[in-house]
Amino acid sequence: xxxxxxxxxxxxxxxxxxxxxxxxxxxxxIAVECNxxxxxxxxxxxxxxxxxxxxxxxxxxxxxxxxxxxTFTLGGKEFSSRFILGSGKYSMExxxxxxxxxxxxIITLAVRRTNTKKSENILDYIPEGVTLLPNTSGARDAxxxxxxxxxxxxxxxxxxxxxxxxxxxxxxxxxxxxxxKATEILAKEGFTVLPYMYPDLYTARDLxxxxxxxxxxxxxxxxxxxxxxxxxxxxxxxxxxxxxVIVDAxxxxxxxxxxxxxxxxxxxxANTAIATAGDIPAMAGAFKxxxxxxxxxxxxxxxxxxxxxxxxxDPLTGFLRx
Numbered sequence: 001x002x003x004x005x006x007x008x009x010x011x012x013x014x015x016x017x018x019x020x021x022x023x024x025x026x027x028x029x030i031a032v033e034c035n036x037x038x039x040x041x042x043x044x045x046x047x048x049x050x051x052x053x054x055x056x057x058x059x060x061x062x063x064x065x066x067x068x069x070x071t072f073t074l075g076g077k078e079f080s081s082r083f084i085l086g087s088g089k090y091s092m093e094x095x096x097x098x099x100x101x102x103x104x105x106i107i108t109l110a111v112r113r114t115n116t117k118k119s120e121n122i123l124d125y126i127p128e129g130v131t132l133l134p135n136t137s138g139a140r141d142a143x144x145x146x147x148x149x150x151x152x153x154x155x156x157x158x159x160x161x162x163x164x165x166x167x168x169x170x171x172x173x174x175x176x177x178x179x180x181k182a183t184e185i186l187a188k189e190g191f192t193v194l195p196y197m198y199p200d201l202y203t204a205r206d207l208x209x210x211x212x213x214x215x216x217x218x219x220x221x222x223x224x225x226x227x228x229x230x231x232x233x234x235x236x237x238x239x240x241x242x243x244x245v246i247v248d249a250x251x252x253x254x255x256x257x258x259x260x261x262x263x264x265x266x267x268x269x270a271n272t273a274i275a276t277a278g279d280i281p282a283m284a285g286a287f288k289x290x291x292x293x294x295x296x297x298x299x300x301x302x303x304x305x306x307x308x309x310x311x312x313x314d315p316l317t318g319f320l321r322x
Contacts (some may be wrong), residue, residue: 004055012051017044020057031058047265070295072244072266074106074213075160075192081105082261083291084133084246086271087122087285094280102284106131108162108271110138111152116247133194142181149186159187162216163195172222176203180210187211189302195250199233204241215241216269218249219260223272225252228260238264254283254290261294262302 001008004019011019016032016039032039033056039047049055071078085104087095099107107130109122126132134152139145142165149161163186165178174196180203183193192213197203199217207215217237220229227250228234238245244266251257257268268291277283 001051001056002049002053005057005085011049012053014049015045016047016049017054019049020044020279025057032056033058070299073246074194079105079131079267080182081288082267082295083288084108084248084267084269085274086269087126088271088275089217095122096127097281098114098274098284099127099130101288102274103279104284106133106160108133108269109152110135111148111155131160132157133160133162135164137164139163139165139182140167141165141175142178142185145178145182146185149182149191150189153191159190160192161194163193164268174198174218176200179203180206183207183212184210194246199230199237201233201236201240204237204243208241208243212243213243214246214266216246216248219247220238220250222249224250225273225276226250227252229257231259231263234265235263250254254286256295257287258290259293261291262297263300267291 002011003009004011014022015033017027020027020030020032024143027044030142034047034049035054069080071080072082073079081103083102083104085099085102086108088108088110092247095107107126109132111134123132134149134155134157136148139148143183144167145163152161153159163179163182165175165182166172167175167178176197179195179197183195185207186193187210191213194214194216195207195212196216196218197207204215204217215237217234218230219234220226227246229250234245234247245264246267246269247257247260247265248269250261251268251270252273257270260268268287270287274280274283274287
């Protein structure tokens with residue numbers, strides 16, 4: 001066996017050129033090293049690979065990273081953007097600009113009774129290729145949420161649905177028990193269910209067992225822009241859940257979105273912070289940058305925190321006197 005790019009392959013006895021031809025390599029775009037020695041391109045046709053040879057075949061890649069893509073998956077679909085954008089509270093003319101500046105690949109929609117005299121439709125303003133995430137806003141129990149989800153599928157939005165069930169009209173806190181019921185029903189019907197919930201570890205586990213595709217705990221009351229009021233409870237869910245955790249509701253500033261991503265959240269869902277900003281497209285872009293920065297920091301591994309005392313960054317000895 002020949003060890004090629006980290007894998008054992010049955011290539012002993014082949015010339016390098018024959019191996020490259022059979023595996024569709026373009027010779028002008030690659031370099032070949034065999035047993036830590038570069039093989040000249042003019043020798044590819046005569047160089048015969050032997051058992052236990054160690055071969056590296058390399059080429060240039062954009063940016064020089066060569067790392068695997070940092071994506072997450074929902075319902076079998078892969079997403080590279082970790083910013084889910086809400087579509088409420090701002091004019092339709094600004095939706096397209098907000099989506100594009102945010103780099104969002106998922107946008108939420110609400111289902112409402114339609115006035116047939118109006119020809120304007122939000123779908124006309126959403127860029128092609130963006131995944132639609134209808135929500136069940138307005139549902140007061142599992143039964144109503146299931147009805148709305150089924151109607152959204154009939155509207156052609158696909159199988160994605162965000163479950164929102166709120167009996168309380170003052171604080172708009174999600175009803176966790178009814179949310180679990182709706183999640184179980186819809187998951188069995190083939191929906192990709194993203195349940196909005198009050199951050200509670202037991203409920204998060206129940207939602208996972210019910211078939212949820214992700215967990216969406218609130219950061220603070222919906223529409224409040226108060227930030228990570230439930231930070232410690234969200235962190236518990238992130239630490240204990242195998243599902244993607246998408247922080248939803250109450251994130252009011254890009255810095256708060258960055259902090260949630262540093263905690264290990266899979267994505268951020270935001271609407272009001274962008275919709276109530278002075279410059280909606282610019283704020284969407286700011287959130288995009290903050291989410292990407294927070295994710296990069298999480299992947300890098302945050303530096304440790306001292307509980308007491310201090311530690312100098314530079315030596316305190318060796319200058320003029322010890």
